Amino acid sequence: MNGALVLGPDGPELLVASAGGPAAAQLLEQGVRGFLARADTGAPTDALTVTDLVPGPAGDPRGAAFAAGLLPLTLAGVAAGALVVLFGLRGTRGLLTLIGACALVGMVAALLLHTWLGVLEGGWWAAAASLALLVLACAALPAGLGALLGPPGIGLGALTVVAFGNPFSGAASSPDLLPTPMGDLGQALPPGAGASLLRSVSFFDGADAARPLLVLLGWAAVGLLLLGLATRRRGAASPADTGPAPAPA
Template identity: 55%
Template sequence: MTANLPPTPRRIAAVCLAVPLLVAFALWAFTWPAARLAPHDLPIGVAGPAAATAPFEQQLASHQGAFEIHRYTDGAAAREAVENREVYGAVVAGEAGPELYTASAAGPLVAQLLQGVGGKAKLTDVVPAPAGDPRGAVFGAGLLPLVLAGIASGALVTLLRLRGGAAIGALLGAAALTGLVAAAIAHSWLGALTGNWSAEAGVLALTTLAVGATTAGLAALIGPPGIGLTALLMVLLGNSFSGVTSAPELLPGAARVIGAQLPPGAAGTLLRSVAFFDGAAAAAPLLTLSLWAGLGLAAVGLAAARRRPAPEAAALAVGEPGQVTTPA
């Protein structure tokens, strides 16, 4: 067994170099987005007479590239835009003075940011964060366990050598049960989610399935190293670039784009929509998660089909029923 291994000095050098490189990559992935948190084209609405909203619009425009201004005819339209997740907040200029609409359920950090921009405007939290999780701590911390559950399910399917339909069934079953357990904890016990219980459980299950299917699919195609590659992708990039503890629009450009296309980022956006906004703006993240899950399951099935011997080969190896071999 040891004859094919590289010489000991090379293996020592590989360990000494690989560990610092991995640590450097992990530190960059986790700390760079946090160190560069700032609004980038953060959508915010304004409503009211142009003369009344002009000073506020000028204030927003002074932060170049930070805000994306959406104009609405009146306060009702602006409020509806906040509820539909078109904007994170809105300033409405009325006879009684300016009023700031926020949605702390969309991200407490963004709501605090808008309060600073809104100045002395009257504050109205249109979609407040749940009483059980007012700072979004539970919501932000709950994503990583689902990612780890997905990696674990994919790894177990691989290590137990489940293939084809058996592997797909195991992944689906593990994801479904994980979704039920996670919803019971986050919604029923902690009160951190306040939407439709079944829909939330479905999102949590789909998140686990997307990661688990990707893990098992990649491992089925390239072998056990696929487990490690998926873990690096989902944990170091997906989790740290998800924006679940802040908002995608607060992340640096590259992190924002990458995070939205990976399961953790899509899951955070989808779960917010389902849990707090009656499913508003859920289509894009739902599609992203479904694609990851579907492609992963397809890879599992494809790998099983490639390993299955052709009928002719199986017949030659086993012998067809009733076949008699005669000597030449």
Template identity: 50%
Template sequence: MSPTSLPPHRRVIAVIVLIPAVVALALWAFAWPASRTAPHDLPLGLAGPAAATAPLERELAHQKGAFDLHHYADEAAAREAIEDREVYGAIVATERGPKLLTASAASPVVAQLLRQAVTEQASASGREATVVDVVPTTEKDPRGAVLNAGALPLAMAGIGGGVAVTLLGLRGARAVGALTGSATLAGVVATALTHSWLEAVPGNWWAVAGTFALTALAMSAAVAGLAALVGRAGIALGSVVIMLLGNPFSGASSAPEMLPAPAGAIGQWLPPGAGATLLRSVSFFDGAATAGPALTLTWWAALGLGAVLAGGALKERGTDPRPAPEREAASLV
């Protein structure tokens, strides 16, 4: 039964109930993580002899559950761990006082948080802390604003691709070709703007373009695949997952470990979060720690495209899973 077949009074009630429900969901998805932004088992390194790092560890332990501490023998090992994306930063115990190593490219918010915490602790003990940014952001975008701001347009482009393929009635191989082509072009355009023009996202040009393209494909294929299997309702379901869960849970503006549990973990299993993490690794860390997010995006894209092909095959056999009114409307396209 289509929505327009409902009696008018029921349609009025549906609108009255549905809109507040959507507003509540959106506020929960965006406001809850934002209001609870704080370190939650944030990977942080401690470098130096055990006797020298013990006081630092005791001070950090006062913030229960805030940090996941990793111990390193010296500063060189701590730097390597930061460059490999094992930790967001490290505190090196020296005779002159603590030396903080950060990576603003991994998260400007985390780098600022660590800088403030360490300098305040050092000042309280009458010492001065040295801060070194091991993996900095670019000079053109010192706050990482371009990468953060790019998450929403990319999500919209991904959803738009899936919606367009569905509403235009493309099926099977044609739908797969359209999704792949649009995602590829979106990756090229995004890289031309952020890498070549704004100079905010460094790294290998083609690797960055591939990351943008794979992220867009994962989202558009998910929307189109759901629509191919369950009808137009799949568009709404895919959009909710990507926009109202994937975007605020991505940690793109801070870090996954800065979000309340389990939002940060969920976000890394969704295309927006995996895409943001992969882009940082490709752009600033020479591809370190790319396996996880790359696999996440790949299986989203593969499952989505597989669903598109399956939905097209079912329709060709006359067993389209969509409701009859939607099948009739699609046949007129």
């Protein structure tokens, strides 16, 4: 729910939460004013009171920086996953390198978006953990597919995360403003789930964070399992060490 219209003795009042999507709050206000102008409510449109219960941060009231920061994080995750594959890191080394790189990116992003720019609010560590998980979910799929299929797998993982996930994430507006299949698809992919998780922990005290959290954990788990499977297949394909060949008689 993006808002509510209250019809009371003091006139109509529209309740919105622009931190969840400034575009949705603006469209709601325009729609309600249009409805009041056409309907016989006995109240002029300028009598509408708009109350923003959860406004956006002072550093980013329109959510532009929030949306702009999503693509670099997505690309950073894809790059981390690709580099793990291209450098031939497998097994525990690949796993620890990927997780460590994503944790580092998450903390740097929290310093920029939370501490410096004021784009995110709430707890710093909650923001950093959410950002790191978003980057890990974006990195794990290219890493896992790349380890199994080689460079085509990296491309397939990047296509899924960037080409499909980023445009339908709803970060620039709201998932509810996208066509129904596309909005649902975006929330099932790492960029959309990451944007929803960040909004939840930053502005709404973690409300409705369970679904995007599970989506991100699911993508991270799938990618890391594929990375582990590729390591096992590579080990099984390696010839066993049978020692020196016997000398000919």
